[in-house]
Amino acid sequence: MQRALRPKRFHQLWPFYLLAAPGILYFLTFHYIPMTGLILAFKEYSPFKGMMDSPWVGLDNFRQFFGTSDFYMLLKNTLLISLLNLIIYFPFTIFLSLLLNEVRLKVFKRVSQTIVYLPHFLSWVVIYGITISFFGPSGVINHYLGQWFDGSANFLVSNEWFRPLVIFQSIWKDAGWGTIIFLAALAGINPEQYEAAKVDGASRLQSIWHITLPGIKGTIVILLLLRLGSSMDSNFMQIFLMTNSLNLDVSNVFDLFVYHVGLEQFNYSFAITVGMFKSVASLILVLGANYAAKLLGEEGIF
Amino acid sequence: MNITKKLVPLVASAALMVTTLAGCAGDKNSAAGSTAAPEGSTPSGAASKPASIKAMTILFGNPPEMTNNKALEDLEKRGNVDLNVTFVPSEAYTDKLSVAVSAGDSYDLLLMDGGKDDKFNNLVKMGAFHDLTPYIEKTKNISQIDEVVWNGAKIDGKSYGIPRPRGLYGGGEANILIRKDWLDKYSLPVPKTIDELTNALKVFKEKDPAGGGKTIPFTIYGSDGVNSPGPFSGVQPIQYAFGIPNVWKLDGDKVVRDFQTPEYKAFLEWLRDSWSKGLIDKDAPVLKNQGQARSKFLAGTAGAFVGNVSDIVETNVEKLKQTDPKAEIAIVDVLEGANGQKGASVLSGYYGLWAVPSSVPEDKVQQIVDFLDFTASEENVAFSKAGVTGIHSSEFKDGMAVQTEEQKKQYELDKPNNFILENRADPYVYANSKEPDILALQKATLDTISKIGVENPFLSYNSQYASKNPDSYKKMSAVMTKYVLGEGAWEDVQKEIDAWTEGPGVQITKELQDQYNAEHSAK
Numbered sequence: 062m063q064r065a066l067r068p069k070r071f072h073q074l075w076p077f078y079l080l081a082a083p084g085i086l087y088f089l090t091f092h093y094i095p096m097t098g099l100i101l102a103f104k105e106y107s108p109f110k111g112m113m114d115s116p117w118v119g120l121d122n123f124r125q126f127f128g129t130s131d132f133y134m135l136l137k138n139t140l141l142i143s144l145l146n147l148i149i150y151f152p153f154t155i156f157l158s159l160l161l162n163e164v165r166l167k168v169f170k171r172v173s174q175t176i177v178y179l180p181h182f183l184s185w186v187v188i189y190g191i192t193i194s195f196f197g198p199s200g201v202i203n204h205y206l207g208q209w210f211d212g213s214a215n216f217l218v219s220n221e222w223f224r225p226l227v228i229f230q231s232i233w234k235d236a237g238w239g240t241i242i243f244l245a246a247l248a249g250i251n252p253e254q255y256e257a258a259k260v261d262g263a264s265r266l267q268s269i270w271h272i273t274l275p276g277i278k279g280t281i282v283i284l285l286l287l288r289l290g291s292s293m294d295s296n297f298m299q300i301f302l303m304t305n306s307l308n309l310d311v312s313n314v315f316d317l318f319v320y321h322v323g324l325e326q327f328n329y330s331f332a333i334t335v336g337m338f339k340s341v342a343s344l345i346l347v348l349g350a351n352y353a354a355k356l357l358g359e360e361g362i363f
Numbered sequence: 364m365n366i367t368k369k370l371v372p373l374v375a376s377a378a379l380m381v382t383t384l385a386g387c388a389g390d391k392n393s394a395a396g397s398t399a400a401p402e403g404s405t406p407s408g409a410a411s412k413p414a415s416i417k418a419m420t421i422l423f424g425n426p427p428e429m430t431n432n433k434a435l436e437d438l439e440k441r442g443n444v445d446l447n448v449t450f451v452p453s454e455a456y457t458d459k460l461s462v463a464v465s466a467g468d469s470y471d472l473l474l475m476d477g478g479k480d481d482k483f484n485n486l487v488k489m490g491a492f493h494d495l496t497p498y499i500e501k502t503k504n505i506s507q508i509d510e511v512v513w514n515g516a517k518i519d520g521k522s523y524g525i526p527r528p529r530g531l532y533g534g535g536e537a538n539i540l541i542r543k544d545w546l547d548k549y550s551l552p553v554p555k556t557i558d559e560l561t562n563a564l565k566v567f568k569e570k571d572p573a574g575g576g577k578t579i580p581f582t583i584y585g586s587d588g589v590n591s592p593g594p595f596s597g598v599q600p601i602q603y604a605f606g607i608p609n610v611w612k613l614d615g616d617k618v619v620r621d622f623q624t625p626e627y628k629a630f631l632e633w634l635r636d637s638w639s640k641g642l643i644d645k646d647a648p649v650l651k652n653q654g655q656a657r658s659k660f661l662a663g664t665a666g667a668f669v670g671n672v673s674d675i676v677e678t679n680v681e682k683l684k685q686t687d688p689k690a691e692i693a694i695v696d697v698l699e700g701a702n703g704q705k706g707a708s709v710l711s712g713y714y715g716l717w718a719v720p721s722s723v724p725e726d727k728v729q730q731i732v733d734f735l736d737f738t739a740s741e742e743n744v745a746f747s748k749a750g751v752t753g754i755h756s757s758e759f760k761d762g763m764a765v766q767t768e769e770q771k772k773q774y775e776l777d778k779p780n781n782f783i784l785e786n787r788a789d790p791y792v793y794a795n796s797k798e799p800d801i802l803a804l805q806k807a808t809l810d811t812i813s814k815i816g817v818e819n820p821f822l823s824y825n826s827q828y829a830s831k832n833p834d835s836y837k838k839m840s841a842v843m844t845k846y847v848l849g850e851g852a853w854e855d856v857q858k859e860i861d862a863w864t865e866g867p868g869v870q871i872t873k874e875l876q877d878q879y880n881a882e883h884s885a886k
Contacts, residue, residue: 322831
């Protein structure tokens with residue numbers, strides 16, 4: 062036993078290292094080398110001078126970024142949309158998975174699963190089109206509001222409705238898709254537990270609460286951590302299509318800002334600065350949440 | 364023994380992957396090598412050797428047939444070039460251009476679609492393009508482009524891009540287009556004044572000619588708040604009827620921005636009043652561009668929209684007739700305000716600048732410029748309309764191609780006009796109809812608006828501050844839209860205008876004025 066646990070020598074293991082080599086090479090070339098591009102955040106990048114010869118500007122880009130009067134608005138809008146997704150969209154996917162899991166009729170389950178997956182494959186442009194024809198100023202809902210109640214609601218052209226609509230769109234498009242991992246986790250719960258609970262006289266709700274939910278707790282925590290890691294990202298396509306001059310106060314997010322400043326105006330360095338800020342903030346969020354999860358006795362991702 | 368047996372295929376496949384990767388890298392090198400090779404060989408190449416030119420340009424509609432294109436063959440032979448054009452659809456152009464520039468793709472010629480905007484300025488300052496000034500002097504056709512157009516496109520007195528000429532008047536959103544058949548139905552004249560227009564829109568609203576309450580009297584679209592602060596775009600003729608300047612105005616040495624004028628308030632009030640009466644498309648705030656407004660008009664539900672003379676072309680009328688066989692379009696050439704104010708923007712006079720990336724070797728630049736000059740020749744104006752005689756048309760007569768149905772089809776496939784990269788300077792470039800009557804009307808309208816041009820003194824200057832703060836007009840756009848929609852008071856708008864005047868406006872105005880002064884005192 063003792064011998065087996067001793068670390069093996071390289072010459073014994075070289076076929077395995079060779080197996081890993083393409084993977085390592087891939088990560089080095091496509092993930093680690095591009096990271097050197099981050100130094101552009103401290104330069105005034107010109108594609109024609111190249112990365113090395115572009116002049117250094119120190120922290121100027123960061124100063125300018127944090128100095129914009131809109132910084133706090135951007136931060137608030139970005140985080141709020143993520144937070145709402147976290148407390149509405151995310152539990153909704155769990156809820157939906159539990160519902161699907163409780164369906165006993167196999168055929169019905171398959172059909173309903175397929176139906177809830179489908180919207181995931183529509184592009185955001187299509188979804189925006191559907192949204193306009195339902196919620197637009199001259200859309201279906203406003204048409205009936207006008208006919209029945211003599212009023213109208215500014216769904217797409219007001220600050221108030223922007224966030225609810227964005228969350229609604231996310232749920233409509235992706236909630237079904239989001240259930241996949243949970244359903245996989247649910248499939249891994251030992252059916253004997255349910256049988257035992259049944260014998261002890263547990264009701265259906267009780268077995269969901271005491272067996273199903275604890276059974277996927279680990280998965281929930283890990284997915285939650287992963288979501289936190291991307292909380293500085295917004296769904297660019299979705300937000301880009303949904304903004305207009307009447308909801309700018311709530312719809313302007315970092316990704317949109319990067320698009321306008323970085324891509325439309327060719328200020329690459331500035332865009333990288335914003336991207337770097339986002340990454341660092343996300344890293345802190347994930348590490349913090351991971352630490353908290355471990356304090357609570359969960360596994361975490363590191 | 365067993366283990367090694369299993370391992371062999373695994374190791375082999377791993378090794379294979381490594382070699383594949385290496386192979387990819389090798390490919391890249393050889394590709395770079397092949398682009399480098401002609402660079403070395405061209406300088407010695409005399410006129411006999413065709414110059415190979417790789418160009419990227421914007422495309423509206425379907426691309427031309429690329430294999431066995433007789434039009435392209437003909438042009439390559441006459442121009443003594445080996446032409447390789449990448450057509451990028453207009454929706455994706457900005458992104459693709461950005462990628463092409465930053466990735467240093469090996470293009471010899473790029474169309475900067477935004478003209479002399481911040482992007483172009485930035486790129487020129489980064490040293491992205493050749494200074495073409497010395498190469499242009501020797502040209503025959505390009506040098507005929509109006510001095511005003513050249514000056515507008517210059518940076519620090521040098522030409523880094525060759526403008527693709529368009530009319531100085533009549534592009535974009537110069538005229539109101541209105542449903543002639545609806546006007547006739549209610550015995551209304553084609554509006555000449557803002558009051559007549561408002562009245563016509565009111566009648567459209569009341570009588571509902573589209574039926575089912577679907578009539579949209581006037582369709583416009585929301586402004587992006589990045590370049591224009593106003594609540595809506597697609598309203599230019601109306602702005603000029605209120606006497607609003609073309610973005611900027613020089614009042615002695617005082618610089619005035621359009622929204623700082625009292626006329627602008629009157630214009631917003633007209634919008635607010637029209638909105639409350641339901642004359643303006645309810646969807647306007649969520650529409651994103653002129654195309655969407657145009658498609659509402661062509662779908663037959665809207666009574667009026669702002670476009671230009673090329674919108675009365677017969678293909679548009681045909682589209683309209685599919686929903687309403689009686690449909691006709693009238694064009695409002697001049698719209699007058701209460702005190703006789705009127706106007707049409709004097710434009711930069713070009714759409715897009717042809718720039719030669721600095722990665723192109725110097726001795727090839729003249730060849731490229733010469734080719735552009737060649738495409739702008741008289742013979743190629745005929746070519747762009749009639750293609751190759753015998754294949755795309757039988758004859759070119761009075762500026763129009765004589766085509767059989769068969770030839771028309773071939774023309775649509777090969778699209779000879781798409782390969783004419785540089786256009787010939789022509790004030791009637793927007794008059795594009797093949798019907799003599801409509802063509803005459805288009806030309807007459809262009810003549811009319813060329814007499815009422817409103818200039819923007821700062822048209823060709825850029826503010827660095829504004830380009831780094833693209834959101835600086837967004838708040839203003841929001842409060843103005845709210846005001847028009849009846850959701851806010853004038854005080855809110857005034858507050859935003861004042862905030863701009865005392866804040867970012869100071870810097871932006873100064874930057875623009877400095878450039879203006881530098882250029883005007885030098886003369």
